[in-house]
Amino acid sequence: MKIEGKIAVVTGAASGIGQATCLKLAEEGIRAIAAVDRSEGVVDFCRIINDGFARQILYPYAGDVVDGEFRERVFADVESKFDAVQICVPAAGITRDRLAVKVSIGDGKIKLDLYSEDEFRRVMNINLVAPIYWALRTVGSMAMSRKRAGLGPWDPDERVQGGIVLIGSVSSAGNRGQISYATAKAGLEGAQATLSIEAIYHGVRCAIIHPGFTDTPMVRAMGEDMINERIIPNTQLKRLIRPEEIAEAIVFMLKNSSVSGALWADAGWHPTM
Numbered sequence: 558m559k560i561e562g563k564i565a566v567v568t569g570a571a572s573g574i575g576q577a578t579c580l581k582l583a584e585e586g587i588r589a590i591a592a593v594d595r596s597e598g599v600v601d602f603c604r605i606i607n608d609g610f611a612r613q614i615l616y617p618y619a620g621d622v623v624d625g626e627f628r629e630r631v632f633a634d635v636e637s638k639f640d641a642v643q644i645c646v647p648a649a650g651i652t653r654d655r656l657a658v659k660v661s662i663g664d665g666k667i668k669l670d671l672y673s674e675d676e677f678r679r680v681m682n683i684n685l686v687a688p689i690y691w692a693l694r695t696v697g698s699m700a701m702s703r704k705r706a707g708l709g710p711w712d713p714d715e716r717v718q719g720g721i722v723l724i725g726s727v728s729s730a731g732n733r734g735q736i737s738y739a740t741a742k743a744g745l746e747g748a749q750a751t752l753s754i755e756a757i758y759h760g761v762r763c764a765i766i767h768p769g770f771t772d773t774p775m776v777r778a779m780g781e782d783m784i785n786e787r788i789i790p791n792t793q794l795k796r797l798i799r800p801e802e803i804a805e806a807i808v809f810m811l812k813n814s815s816v817s818g819a820l821w822a823d824a825g826w827h828p829t830m
């Protein structure tokens with residue numbers, strides 16, 4: 558699939574993997590990217606990239622990916638400018654790590670302390686529900702555009718027109734302290750498998766990448782001790798993955814029309830208990 562001339566939505570665009578993906582897509586000649594993030598930093602990022610390419614490629618949208626009205630405003634604005642969104646990389650995400658079950662003793666009593674349900678739901682909303690709905694809206698954008706053009710179900714003789722790459726994680730296979738994050742990332746597998754079947758009707762492929770530990774603010778927030786003692790020794794590369802390496806893999810998945818499933822870009826992650 559050609560990237561040149563396409564229209565994309567990338568969430569989490571103010572940092573890490575989302576930012577690197579915007580840059581890589583711009584280098585590949587994409588026409589426009591709606592760069593979405595709750596951080597106002599997305600505005601400066603877009604200006605710097607647009608200045609560097611001497612044309613407007615990135616369009617900043619600051620807001621919360623969980624907010625359905627905000628999502629609709631972004632898509633309506635992009636569609637009014639460019640007809641349809643063809644590519645979606647919903648990369649916004651958070652971690653809220655803590656052991657699932659803790660027991661302590663205080664005042665002579667044993668106290669049970671479960672992972673907070675509110676935190677669990679927040680992580681699900683941002684890491685599972687939101688990326689799925691940004692992906693569904695992209696499929697909807699393509700479906701409406703095809704309808705306007707009088708096209709029926711996508712035909713293999715047509716060129717594949719759209720692509721979605723969901724951002725999973727090595728943690729989808731389970732990781733200590735990540736009951737909410739791992740659950741959300743594993744859930745994306747089911748969404749990808751279903752969309753992969755349904756969305757091709759509208760000419761859209763859907764895949765999922767499972768990055769290993771990547772050098773972004775999300776991972777740096779874990780602290781140097783955690784990174785040096787618990788993460789790097791458990792990788793083959795003996796270093797964190799660079800965000801550009803994940804961005805390159807995402808763009809490969811979009812470009813290569815035979816890709817329809819999961820790619821593990823995990824630097825040989827093999828955690829010990």
Ligand SMILES: NC(=O)c1ccc[n+]([C@@H]2O[C@H](COP(=O)([O-])OP(=O)(O)OC[C@H]3O[C@@H](n4cnc5c(N)ncnc54)[C@H](O)[C@@H]3O)[C@@H](O)[C@H]2O)c1
Pocket residue numbers: 568569570571572573574575593594595596620621622623647648649650651683724725726727767768769770771772773774775776
């Ligand atoms: N860094 C890693 O090692 C790693 C590994 C596997 C998967 N991932 C996934 O990759 C994606 C990007 O992570 P990253 O490492 O680049 O993190 P990051 O913290 O550097 O960037 C995440 C971005 O998402 C934005 N964001 C968070 N919640 C938002 C919300 N509700 N609305 C709008 N924007 C929001 C943040 O402002 C931030 O700019 C995430 O889905 C993460 O789970 C990261």
